[in-house]
Amino acid sequence: MTHETLVLSIVLFTIGATGFVVRRNAIVVLMCVELMLNAANLAFIAFSRQHVDLTGHIYVFMIMTVAAAEAAVGLAIVVLIFRTRKVANLDEINLMKG
Amino acid sequence: MIPAIFFYIFAATAVVMAVLVVSARNPIYSATALIGCLLAVAGIFALDSAHLMALLQVLVYAGAIMVLILFVIMMLNLSPEELGERRITVRRVAGAYFLGAIATLMIVRFAKHLWTPTREVGPSYGTIEEVGEILFTEYLLPFEMVSLLLLAAIIGAVVLTRREKGSGP
Numbered sequence: 001m002t003h004e005t006l007v008l009s010i011v012l013f014t015i016g017a018t019g020f021v022v023r024r025n026a027i028v029v030l031m032c033v034e035l036m037l038n039a040a041n042l043a044f045i046a047f048s049r050q051h052v053d054l055t056g057h058i059y060v061f062m063i064m065t066v067a068a069a070e071a072a073v074g075l076a077i078v079v080l081i082f083r084t085r086k087v088a089n090l091d092e093i094n095l096m097k098g
Numbered sequence: 099m100i101p102a103i104f105f106y107i108f109a110a111t112a113v114v115m116a117v118l119v120v121s122a123r124n125p126i127y128s129a130t131a132l133i134g135c136l137l138a139v140a141g142i143f144a145l146d147s148a149h150l151m152a153l154l155q156v157l158v159y160a161g162a163i164m165v166l167i168l169f170v171i172m173m174l175n176l177s178p179e180e181l182g183e184r185r186i187t188v189r190r191v192a193g194a195y196f197l198g199a200i201a202t203l204m205i206v207r208f209a210k211h212l213w214t215p216t217r218e219v220g221p222s223y224g225t226i227e228e229v230g231e232i233l234f235t236e237y238l239l240p241f242e243m244v245s246l247l248l249l250a251a252i253i254g255a256v257v258l259t260r261r262e263k264g265s266g267p
Contacts, residue, residue: 001101001102001146005142005146008142010204011201012116014197014201015113015117018120018197021197022120022193025125027129027167028120030167031119031132034132038136038139041139041151045143045151046213048146049147050213052217054224054229057148057151058229058237060148060151062240064158065247069250072255073255073258075167076254076255076258079173080259082174
């Protein structure tokens with residue numbers, strides 16, 4: 001079953017990466033990042049089960065924490081940009097200043 | 099046999115929901131589909147005997163993070179013109195095609211080794227007790243550092259979204 005789980009992980013990661021490239025709405029792009037992190041978690045769990053070693057679970061725990069921190073700060077930045085520029089489209093947010 | 103059936107049900111749900119996340123025009127639909135995808139992945143975690151991680155996936159990911167994202171989507175209240183994205187361009191099709199090629203390559207590469215779990219796991223594998231014991235002995239320092247990361251994220255989010263006194267909304 002490890003093999004099938006890894007294939008699912010690759011598929012989910014690719015869907016997330018495609019969305020990251022294709023979509024231009026800032027919030028949807030953040031959600032695609034969550035999708036990719038989740039695919040990585042799936043691979044860690046599969047390998048952990050393969051080797052009967054709980055270290056992979058610790059990695060998943062850390063990735064979940066990083067995902068939570070990333071969502072909080074990323075959404076704060078999106079809210080800030082929307083408040084000052086009134087846009088949520090990443091193609092229009094191309095200047096560091098102004 | 100039964101776990102395999104459940105695996106394919108969860109896997110199909112996860113893939114369909116992930117495609118919906120990317121293809122839905124309205125971010126609310128994307129977020130709802132992402133919740134479904136995360137719940138399906140939590141089911142696969144449970145099938146792989148990762149009980150604590152399945153629980154945390156539902157509580158932290160599908161619970162806390164998705165509520166935050168939905169909250170922000172509703173707060174921004176994007177108008178239909180802002181939701182409308184530009185049509186499919188050559189660059190986007192090329193990007194999707196390239197990523198599909200990479201995925202095919204990785205799957206073909208993985209197919210050379212047929213990974214199957216050789217050893218059975220004990221009943222305590224992946225429970226709160228076992229994971230907690232490793233987390234608080236071997237990985238105590240990373241655990242403490244992660245708490246600092248969360249503190250930095252909290253302060254960062256508050257500082258970024260704070261309004262100066264006297265300025266408008």
